[in-house]
Amino acid sequence: SLQYIEEYRDASLARELVKKIKAVSHKKLRLMEVCGTHTMSIFRHGIRSVLPERITLLSGPGCPVCVTAQKDIDAFVALARVKNVIVTTFGDLMKVPGSGSTLALEKASGADVRMVYSISDAVAIARENKSKQVVFCAVGFETTIPTIAAGILMAIREKTDNFSIYSANKLTPPALTALMETDGVQIDGFILPGHVSVITGTHAYRDTFEKYNMPSVIAGFEPVDILNAILMLIRQNETGTPALENAYPRAVSDSGNVKAKQIMNQVFDICDASWRGIGHIPSSGMRLKKSYEKFNASIKFSMDMPEVPEPKGCACGQILMGLKTPEKCVLYKKKCTPMTPVGPCMVSSEGACAAFYRYS
Ligand code: SF4
Structure with missing residues (x-):
């Protein structure tokens, strides 16, 4: 019901969470929201701007259009x-x-x-x-x-x-494993996708979690859900107790x-x-x-297309792995805009570049 949803948008709950985040956060942390829907929600609700500067949010590989070869x-x-x-x-x-x-x-x-x-x-x-x-x-x-x-x-x-x-x-889970195996990738925690996890269940991330001990929290899409997941990831990092946690139990089960x-x-x-x-x-x-x-x-239709390199200068790949943020791409806001997108991260409404362009 609407009332149920309103509860998760509750401004005073959100303020409470931001206060807690500020109280427990000491370390510089890089947290990745794996899912494009989270990216959109984070921008739409201005979540980046309420977090301490030590906390960096990175957009991950969870926008299906962006990762289509x-x-x-x-x-x-x-x-x-x-x-x-x-x-x-x-x-x-x-x-x-x-x-x-x-x-x-x-x-x-x-x-x-x-x-x-x-x-x-x-x-x-x-x-x-x-x-x-x-x-x-x-x-x-x-x-x-x-x-x-x-x-x-x-x-x-x-x-x-x-x-x-x-x-x-x-x-999704194999992409997380691939990220962990990529040189230079620096992530201190995953905000795991809520919708995907409704289908996969918490168990789907168990192997990746156990192999890399990466703090991981499944989150819903309301601001309060996301803030709560961020708080949980900060706590895991600050106390040195990485865990795979489900902060969206109203929709996600283990199996x-x-x-x-x-x-x-x-x-x-x-x-x-x-x-x-x-x-x-x-x-x-x-x-x-x-x-x-x-x-x-x-x-x-006997489709067997050759692999093609990315357009020159497009940093979508690095952005999807959390190695770069959109404004570090040389084409961002210059050759590449939502009207003239060079890469998929600018096309999809869930893409990190489109979200940056629209909200910053
Ligand atoms: Fe690719 Fe455009 Fe994003 Fe640069 S700004 S990474 S060219 S989509």
């Missing part, structure tokens, strides 16, 4: 150029530049590219356009993947076989959403994936199982 964007563009193909996509992806074009540019020059809000909209378009092939650009994390799996099962049930997906789906995971694993296999600006991360992607191959657009 350029070769995958190139594949979406190539698909849009195939005769009789309708490409369906979430809106944020439209303007992301691949190596030569964007879906928005393809649409402007006559390709049939349609924005959808869910995969079931895409399946419906296929149902209504039987003489065409409809491809859905699947870009999401654990929160979205089960819905994509459900969309495939729906297409099977209703025998809509002019439908397929190009899967650039990604998994997560078992049914959603089942459907996801019924349709998809874990595979390696390449992340924009970060590179190859083992076991961090999901591709359709062999038995669902006829819904795999990359096989259906």
Whole structure:
């Protein structure tokens, strides 16, 4: 109910938390909000400005559009150029530049590219356009993947076989492991994503936590949730007791959403994936199982795009790993703005560069 939500926006609770943070914080700490939705919420509510200067918040790799490899964007563009193909996509992806074009540019020059809000909209378009092939650009994390799996099962049930997906789906815990293994990455704690954790459960982070002993707290998205998680991470650091804690128990359980995971694993296999600006991360992607191959657009249309280097000067990769902040990118606010984005971190509303641009 609204009242329930209001409680988590409560200003006096927030002030109380900020007071506590100031009281316990002594060390310089770099905390990473892994998820793009957290980045947005942190900026929207001015959370950075109420924290002591010692606390730096870094944006992580949890914006699905930002980490979609350029070769995958190139594949979406190539698909849009195939005769009789309708490409369906979430809106944020439209303007992301691949190596030569964007879906928005393809649409402007006559390709049939349609924005959808869910995969079931895409399946419906296929149902209504039987003489065409409809491809859905699947870009999401654990929160979205089960819905994509459900969309495939729906297409099977209703025998809509002019439908397929190009899967650039990604998994969160392997990205955290990859960050920990990257030279130069300095993080003192993870603010773990709330929505993703609803599906994965707390257990999904256990291995990474145990291997690296990194303070980790699962957080909701209200200012009070985020401040509370920050306080918990500061306490863990100050007392030298790293822990994996769940500060979002009203939505996240230890084992997560078992049914959603089942459907996801019924349709998809874990595979390696390449992340924009970060590179190859083992076991961090999901591709359709062999038995669902006829819904795999990359096989259906023989898409095998080469890896492409990042646009010159774009620091998205370093930003997604917490190695740089947007204003340190040489193109920021110059060549790269929300109207003329060079990299995906400026395109997506969840991207760190877009958030910086909008709020600072
Ligand atoms: Fe890339 Fe633009 Fe961000 Fe620079 S400001 S890192 S070019 S998206």
